[in-house]
Amino acid sequence: MLEPPHRLLFSVVLALCFTGADAVATAEVEQRKWRGGSAATRSFLASLVAADRPVVITGAPWVASKRSAFAPARWTPRAIAQRGGRRRVKIKYSTTTPTFGLGCCPLHDASVAMLLNETHAAGASSGAAHVYFAGPIAEVEESGVADASRVQAALEAMRLLDVEAAQSKATLWIGSRGSITPCHYDEMHNLFLQLHGAKRFTLWPPSAWRHLYLAPKFDSQHRNVDRAAYRDLSAQRFDRFPALRFAQRAALSVTLRPGELLYLPPLWFHEVQALGRTTISANVWSAARVVAQMNEAWTLALPLRPDVWPIAGTVAVAGHFVRAIVTRALSARRARSGGGGDDHAWSSTRDALGFLATLVETRYAHREKAAGRVGHPAATNAEIAEKEEEEVSSSYESEHRARHARYLERVERESPSFLSQADTTAVVGMGEELGGEAAAAAAVDVGADGGVSDPELEPAAGRGRGRGRPEQRPPPFEKWCGRAAQLSLEGSLAEFDAAELFAAADAIGAQLGATRTSDAGASEIFLANFIEDLAGQVVGYEHVSGFFKNCAAFYG
Numbered sequence: 001m002l003e004p005p006h007r008l009l010f011s012v013v014l015a016l017c018f019t020g021a022d023a024v025a026t027a028e029v030e031q032r033k034w035r036g037g038s039a040a041t042r043s044f045l046a047s048l049v050a051a052d053r054p055v056v057i058t059g060a061p062w063v064a065s066k067r068s069a070f071a072p073a074r075w076t077p078r079a080i081a082q083r084g085g086r087r088r089v090k091i092k093y094s095t096t097t098p099t100f101g102l103g104c105c106p107l108h109d110a111s112v113a114m115l116l117n118e119t120h121a122a123g124a125s126s127g128a129a130h131v132y133f134a135g136p137i138a139e140v141e142e143s144g145v146a147d148a149s150r151v152q153a154a155l156e157a158m159r160l161l162d163v164e165a166a167q168s169k170a171t172l173w174i175g176s177r178g179s180i181t182p183c184h185y186d187e188m189h190n191l192f193l194q195l196h197g198a199k200r201f202t203l204w205p206p207s208a209w210r211h212l213y214l215a216p217k218f219d220s221q222h223r224n225v226d227r228a229a230y231r232d233l234s235a236q237r238f239d240r241f242p243a244l245r246f247a248q249r250a251a252l253s254v255t256l257r258p259g260e261l262l263y264l265p266p267l268w269f270h271e272v273q274a275l276g277r278t279t280i281s282a283n284v285w286s287a288a289r290v291v292a293q294m295n296e297a298w299t300l301a302l303p304l305r306p307d308v309w310p311i312a313g314t315v316a317v318a319g320h321f322v323r324a325i326v327t328r329a330l331s332a333r334r335a336r337s338g339g340g341g342d343d344h345a346w347s348s349t350r351d352a353l354g355f356l357a358t359l360v361e362t363r364y365a366h367r368e369k370a371a372g373r374v375g376h377p378a379a380t381n382a383e384i385a386e387k388e389e390e391e392v393s394s395s396y397e398s399e400h401r402a403r404h405a406r407y408l409e410r411v412e413r414e415s416p417s418f419l420s421q422a423d424t425t426a427v428v429g430m431g432e433e434l435g436g437e438a439a440a441a442a443a444v445d446v447g448a449d450g451g452v453s454d455p456e457l458e459p460a461a462g463r464g465r466g467r468g469r470p471e472q473r474p475p476p477f478e479k480w481c482g483r484a485a486q487l488s489l490e491g492s493l494a495e496f497d498a499a500e501l502f503a504a505a506d507a508i509g510a511q512l513g514a515t516r517t518s519d520a521g522a523s524e525i526f527l528a529n530f531i532e533d534l535a536g537q538v539v540g541y542e543h544v545s546g547f548f549k550n551c552a553a554f555y556g
Helices: 012-019 037-051 077-084 112-123 148-157 206-210 227-235 244-250 289-299 311-336 344-371 381-387 395-414 437-442 477-481 483-487 498-513 521-539 541-552
Strands: 030-033 055-058 088-094 107-111 130-135 168-176 180-184 188-196 199-204 252-256 261-264 269-274 278-287 427-429
Touching: 037 188, 077 112, 077 278, 088 112, 107 112, 112 130, 112 168, 112 278, 180 227, 199 261, 206 244, 206 269, 206 344, 206 521, 227 244, 252 261, 278 289, 289 498, 289 521, 311 344, 311 477, 311 498, 311 521, 311 541, 344 521, 344 541, 477 541, 498 521, 521 541
Parallel strands: 030 055
Antiparallel strands: 055 261, 088 107, 088 130, 130 168, 168 278, 180 269, 188 261, 188 278, 199 252, 199 269
16 A cells, blocks of 8 residues: 655754755865876866866866967957957846846847947946856857867867767856856856956855755746845845755855866856956856766656546655655665665655655745745745845846746646646546636636747746736645545556556656766756656646645655
């Protein structure tokens, strides 16, 4: 018999049973001097991937001499303006905030010369304005200029060939003093080269996801720290987001100067601040093998039969499935790190409980509280900020959120959740019937405008629905997943096979938990993303939190 779920206790104390001592660990960023010249490039870069830790590098062949492709003297504002001052680029300009996150501000057309002049002026204005550019190096370089081929060859050499060489991207960054890229993680290797001015990186290991209050998987700010939490982290306030105190203790700070490189492994959190009047940097992202391996979990079959099961049964089985996946993934990770012993089963159960507690506490619970309607679909970042009267959202932010909502509506229309497809006029299982407000909550309701995903948004993969509907009562998860329903679950569902469910959970858990990474948080981030996607497919993204609390949480 499958074990019955219970309501999870959402408290920071309970979540800390999962976080462990590494939450407050500190370490120094390793410093390496390049040895062996350009002939050692492949082996040196391979050693960075194998170490799986941030490393500051000096003396790299791409900056070592005046003739090197990225010699800092070739990348001063004057040198860039001489080579490509007439080129047209898109820049961000802000007089209200130095933080250039997704959807922060509109794009303006400018020449490269104007970009550099505005950056210089903004850097001298003591924070009155901020200018930011990020784009391909070719956008600021005239075609056919001297040494263009040398630059391209250097960029190709900086690829970390962990997967295929074609899976890489190079970017040039230009910003004024004080400009900030807010805390987030990327899924690729990052080799970052400072060319002009200085930048300060604040770094957190992947395991810091437990304390950083990430935006949910379906939010337009996915992979970023929630905006309200990020403001408090910057201000070192811990009353509303107490776990941030642990994140602060785990942070590393590195100042990168011209000619220095920083290797940043995938899934490491980072915030970047420009320190010079004008700062210029370049980086190369390369695809990561460990990320590709974990992504394969999304290709595995799910043992759910919404076509023949009533919706209540489908939701209840999905709750068991999520619990099994979490337990198996954490067990696989523990086994890989040498854990085990007589208390292994209890440790896995305890860890799964802590994992689910941490996920809901840091991604959903605080939003529900801030919105003033616990149990209702969580508010967006901007709604929280507006309610707290701490910032005024720009019209561009509103447009950014609207585009993301249309994207989610299109995804829901093309791949609707099981709940939205349910026949809400029929008995849905275990003697329960959806009706009234609950039926409205389950009904498909998408806008006429399918919308187009904005490339800048990097929207979360997965399934969900847009906003803009009136307040609705959530589905009766407590009844669907309660003990009475569980006692008759197996016998009430046609073609239900518990062995098949646990076999699928084993396969997915092994894919997510057994990947070789030095920090357990890397696989945990993907585990969280996977079960959020799964929950979104079953109940729709606005009900993910309720599903986790009532159907996926359990005491062993």
